[in-house]
Amino acid sequence: MSKENFHKIDSFPHAHLLGIGDLSSHDINYLLDKSEQAIDISRQVEKKKTVLRGRTHINLFFEASTRTQSSFEIAGKRLGADVMNMSVSFSSVNKGETLIDTAMTLNAMRPDLLVVRHHSAGAVELLAQKVDCAVINAGDGAHEHPTQALLDALTIRRKKGKLARLTVVICGDVLHSRVARSNILLLNTMGARVRVVAPSTLLPVGIENLGVEAFHSMKEGLNGADVVMMLRLQRERMSGALVPSVREYSHFFGLDGDKLKFAKPDAMVMHPGPMNRGVEISSSVADGANSFIQEQVEMGVAVRMAIIEELVKPLNGDFDG
Amino acid sequence: MADRPVIIQNGHLVDPSQNIDHPTDILIKNGKIADLAPKSQQTGAPDGARIIDASGLHILPGLVDARVYVGEPGDEYRETISSASIAAAAGGITSFIMMPQTNPVIDDVSLVDFVCRAARDTAVVNVYPSASVTRGFYGEELTEFGLLQEAGAVMLTEGKHTIRNNLLLRRAMTYAKDFNMVISQESSDPDLASNGVMNEGLIATNLGLPGIPREAEIIPLERDLRLAALTGGNYHAAKISTSDSAKAVAYYKNNNHNVTAGTSINHLSLNEIDIGRYRTFFRLSPPLRSEEDRQAMIEALGDGTIDILVSSHDPQDVNTKRHPFAEAATGAIGMETMLAAALRLYHDEKISLSRLVEAMSTNPARIFSIPGGTLKKTSRADLTIIDLEKPWIMSEENILSKSKNTPFEQARFLGMVLQTMVAGRIIHNHNG
Numbered sequence: 001m002s003k004e005n006f007h008k009i010d011s012f013p014h015a016h017l018l019g020i021g022d023l024s025s026h027d028i029n030y031l032l033d034k035s036e037q038a039i040d041i042s043r044q045v046e047k048k049k050t051v052l053r054g055r056t057h058i059n060l061f062f063e064a065s066t067r068t069q070s071s072f073e074i075a076g077k078r079l080g081a082d083v084m085n086m087s088v089s090f091s092s093v094n095k096g097e098t099l100i101d102t103a104m105t106l107n108a109m110r111p112d113l114l115v116v117r118h119h120s121a122g123a124v125e126l127l128a129q130k131v132d133c134a135v136i137n138a139g140d141g142a143h144e145h146p147t148q149a150l151l152d153a154l155t156i157r158r159k160k161g162k163l164a165r166l167t168v169v170i171c172g173d174v175l176h177s178r179v180a181r182s183n184i185l186l187l188n189t190m191g192a193r194v195r196v197v198a199p200s201t202l203l204p205v206g207i208e209n210l211g212v213e214a215f216h217s218m219k220e221g222l223n224g225a226d227v228v229m230m231l232r233l234q235r236e237r238m239s240g241a242l243v244p245s246v247r248e249y250s251h252f253f254g255l256d257g258d259k260l261k262f263a264k265p266d267a268m269v270m271h272p273g274p275m276n277r278g279v280e281i282s283s284s285v286a287d288g289a290n291s292f293i294q295e296q297v298e299m300g301v302a303v304r305m306a307i308i309e310e311l312v313k314p315l316n317g318d319f320d321g
Numbered sequence: 322m323a324d325r326p327v328i329i330q331n332g333h334l335v336d337p338s339q340n341i342d343h344p345t346d347i348l349i350k351n352g353k354i355a356d357l358a359p360k361s362q363q364t365g366a367p368d369g370a371r372i373i374d375a376s377g378l379h380i381l382p383g384l385v386d387a388r389v390y391v392g393e394p395g396d397e398y399r400e401t402i403s404s405a406s407i408a409a410a411a412g413g414i415t416s417f418i419m420m421p422q423t424n425p426v427i428d429d430v431s432l433v434d435f436v437c438r439a440a441r442d443t444a445v446v447n448v449y450p451s452a453s454v455t456r457g458f459y460g461e462e463l464t465e466f467g468l469l470q471e472a473g474a475v476m477l478t479e480g481k482h483t484i485r486n487n488l489l490l491r492r493a494m495t496y497a498k499d500f501n502m503v504i505s506q507e508s509s510d511p512d513l514a515s516n517g518v519m520n521e522g523l524i525a526t527n528l529g530l531p532g533i534p535r536e537a538e539i540i541p542l543e544r545d546l547r548l549a550a551l552t553g554g555n556y557h558a559a560k561i562s563t564s565d566s567a568k569a570v571a572y573y574k575n576n577n578h579n580v581t582a583g584t585s586i587n588h589l590s591l592n593e594i595d596i597g598r599y600r601t602f603f604r605l606s607p608p609l610r611s612e613e614d615r616q617a618m619i620e621a622l623g624d625g626t627i628d629i630l631v632s633s634h635d636p637q638d639v640n641t642k643r644h645p646f647a648e649a650a651t652g653a654i655g656m657e658t659m660l661a662a663a664l665r666l667y668h669d670e671k672i673s674l675s676r677l678v679e680a681m682s683t684n685p686a687r688i689f690s691i692p693g694g695t696l697k698k699t700s701r702a703d704l705t706i707i708d709l710e711k712p713w714i715m716s717e718e719n720i721l722s723k724s725k726n727t728p729f730e731q732a733r734f735l736g737m738v739l740q741t742m743v744a745g746r747i748i749h750n751h752n753g
Contacts, residue, residue: 021527098640098643098644099644099645100643100644118645120644120645120646120647120648121528121529121530121599121645121646121647122528122529122530122598122599122645122646122647123645125598125599126599126645140529140645141529141530141645141647142529142530142531143528143529143530144529178529181527181529204525204526204532205521205522205523205525205526205532206522206523206526207526209523210523210526210527
């Protein structure tokens, strides 16, 4: 009895990871602690656990992705799961099969985990309602990208030792960014001070009500920052006249050595990738001493291993028990 | 074969067209209202008459719904004219105007004729076709307003589209005026609305969904109103949803222009928060707005700025609704729940019953010049008998419409349609 209770407290009490919005600070700390342990596995010569042997992990990506998809694939494989990648292009979905039909088809193959990226906000949640296995949101429209926020938090926590009361600045296309939304939710939950810096056209309506301070100049926004997170500027956004040119955007909002001086000397520079060098970030900063961009990628695998294991493993217990 | 006379006794008649709101017996002969007798003058039933006892019940002129989408022709699996009419009868609606947004678009005399024939042969309520303003909704060439009217079209509208070209709209209003036809438009600026799927604001930002600003409705509405003032044409703002839209309409009304306005029952009953976690049955056009806007719609209905209330019945199947929110079709069915949802405003003492009847019956009949909306002597006996105090719960299995996309699933209502009559014949009877 007491053992059961203990398990309930020291565990992840969710069936899916659909967004940071569903998590408490306890859940986040728990996942970050688990991720720390996973880092060690990836640094061994034999990078393999067998805890998920015989489990089927499907990556279902409705949107092109190289980095996130391979990170999830490696994470699944290092835990011993059988990983399958399915890339569903938008056009084949339009041939008539609805998202739900696709989900039902995959569900019938009895996977243990679906990792889903979709171009529409809420799509992963919809899919999770229709399948019997665990679902991880690998990005849904401009809504959430929870594993990115968790890996960013892990990267920061390892360097700064904490998240609370740090000043974290998120710069760039917040309007279209699920990374920004997940990070804002996570950092607020953990008690960090969050700022966003962007031209007004790239900030969503009501952003101040999400518990962030909005700035329109890098000088003011970066002042005293502990962490600077740059967001990728999608070049296709240019067509919508949200910013007049790459040159102008880069001049005012691109992070270079001069602008970085406004932040604290030991400020961390982060970027979810892929970078547009010379647009939102200069090469000297991206490759400089303050950059944690490579570490983010490493932490990505660790965080994904931790969350996959948390969501899939409990079934094991059911079978054994 | 002449029907037996029918007398409805002991009921409370609410008919704003005659300023009646008191107990009245109604005698129906040959499908028409033969006599109305206030309680004090009741003389009993004529020989052989069928007696309906409406003690404790209210009798309303049948509702006239000026905005109903049907899938016939083209998408009969969503709704046919027949199935729509059965759903209408269950909601106390005895006449509706059918939107031209079908496949093909109703832009030609032969298609208007098709609708009239299909309605005559298969519908249990009166179905009036409307026609598009431009051929195929392309926004380029005007349709034949005069011939369409002769064939039976009662209104001109581009359905879910908004005419973009100012000159074309000016000419349409000017020309329609010669035939005394109303142009009814749902205003939405496609550039401002862009790829938006719900009301712009904090809730959209939280959900990561692209927003539609209120101005996407207000700016083209103000343009339409100005063109109505310029041309003197009859303009109807089909579905307004913001407080500023109501203000704009009020301004032009106060200056004696021929403008009228409507709103949908959804925008009186629901707000953007109801979308919850991406519930696609709440994806509507215009989008559900803030609570302040909803309250402004109730106020505008109460003070007469809004003339009519529509169901905006828009049947959508699973293949158009079971999608991620941004990819799902807009629209919700509504004929079966319009009256019940509107009665919430009566029970909450926000709007009087006679004002509701005016907005759902008297006014739409008057604005679009169609029979109905009144129970004056000699008028067609289209009416509905309701129990204002009967509670019920909306559940999917009871929906009569072919499509089930109601935003009122599991909603609790107070007030039920017990019987609906068209031309004196009972076409819906709640207890079988």
